[in-house]
Amino acid sequence: MTVAETNQHYDLDPEIFGRFLDPLRKYSSALYLDDGDSLAEAQEHKLRFVAGRLGLDGGERLLDVGCGWGALILFMAREYGCASLGVSPAARQHDYIAGRSAELGVGDLVSTRVGHFEDLDLPERSFDAVTMLGSIVHMPDLDAVFGKARAVLRRKGTLYVSESCFRSAAAHAAFDRRAGTGFVREEIFGWGDMRPLSELVAAAEGAGFTIVAVDDLTDHYRRTIDDWLANVDAAAAELDALGPGLAGRLRHYLEIANAGWGYTTKHYALTCRNSR
Template sequence: MVDYSFVADHFKFLFTRFLPEVINHSQEQDIRIGRAHYDRGNDFFGAFLGPRMVYTSGFFLSPGDSLEAAQDQKIQLVCEKLQLKKGERLLDIGCGWGTLVAFAARDYGVDATGITVAEKGAEFANAQIAREGVSGSARVKVLDYRDIPKERYQKISCLEMAEHVGVRKFGRFMEQVYGLLDDDGLFFLQIAGLRAKNGLLGFHFEDLVWGLFMNKYIFPGADASMPLSFVVENLEKAGFEIHSVENIGIHYSLTIARWYDNWMANRAEVVKTYGEWWFRLWQVFLAWSVEIAAQGSSTAFQLVANKNLNRFDRRRWIGATNLGERDLTGKKSP
């Protein structure tokens, strides 16, 4: 039997690290924490992410899809939900290893810019862009989101980076995105979330203990994983109109299960380079997260939004790809 009781170490972490980081979220803190995680080593992440190097939920057309197929399908879905058109400017905030940036430039003909705080990730991304032959129309820059130049983009994407902004600064980040988006543009947000609070105390103890484990050992400072209502409220306060919301939590469970299999298959190389402690930590993280996502404790949402303006042409939604589980089924992955 598993015991999820709140123990002394939880209280210590909560008051000495978690809450101070939530309150602070300075640029220096966020960059330091981000690089400590994402610049650990491309080989470390490749040991579970596989050749696509995508650190966000995939999208499955069948439970038996491979990880590569699921990530290809997810990237295609993002591009279709954004209604990308040749020549448009795309900004991908928190682009990871640049896979979406390279794909969008290659297959949709957009001018794509990705930003990340991870120097090793950016180096990998620009090499990937060069291999795809789109260096003239795609690039990844080492840049904190607060330093994005005040330019305009027709399309903006942000996949599972907004969690790192923090609860206190999430609304301001949404306002920043609003200011970067053209008046007739679209914003795609994929964000990890938590189930809405319920019960006498407002939360499930396993959810709370898992969240503290994640913040202590895996994603320090990523405290903006919140229920959907929080995300919707902040988008609308920033001036957005939400067109669609899709819960892809079960897709995340399947994605992480594939990551777990990859990680276990690469045990020898991981232990040789990083040691037994890192291998076992990620083993627990991935195995636990498969179940957490499957039971609904944690999930992921895809939201598409536009500026809430009278002149925005809403006829564009008719006949478009709006919900992946309805519209992508039966389509071939790229």
């Protein structure tokens, strides 16, 4: 395995993601505050939740690792005036973000870098906040990731990590080699490892972070994927026109992802402070 293998899913045609995600193309758990929330509303709730966990007041310098289609950096620039840098190894995402930032009038605040976070040359103590929403699962070296995140954060800066995890080390060992897990890892992404929360906490503490909050968002991710599945079904013909059998592969992936919530897998948000 090499880290370079992790971007195959995210280098697909951007139009694929536009068919089943919300209008912001946020590809991670939403936050449903009401039974009647739409996917779009819940994704905005989640972004405001992240802003709250980071303590954003406006104008901060933000780094989003694994920025996807730019939902977070575009939102934080538009709503909070944050100078936002997104990092992703998936080249197609950067052209899309550049276009959207210009359309939204935040091109002066939003920038991106192509590459893997661990390898990029970034100035130390240069960011007020770092976010990783569903991206650390694709990074093999936790110690390097958390160490780099702390190095680029100013003193008192905040790291927010949200990630899907096996619920324990025993579940990780028992289910990591199952056929469904292998399908998601090899056929969809290329590489990924859903570590138990304890491994994320240990790596964060080992890098020198103080843990200030842990939130269980498992039920919210289940509902998010239910909404994605409904969108896949509604757009099945359009998806299959973009790639034969694509709708079926996406449905299979999302059904596997939704099957284990609360039993073998959980989804947590971890907020860490660079206290020193």
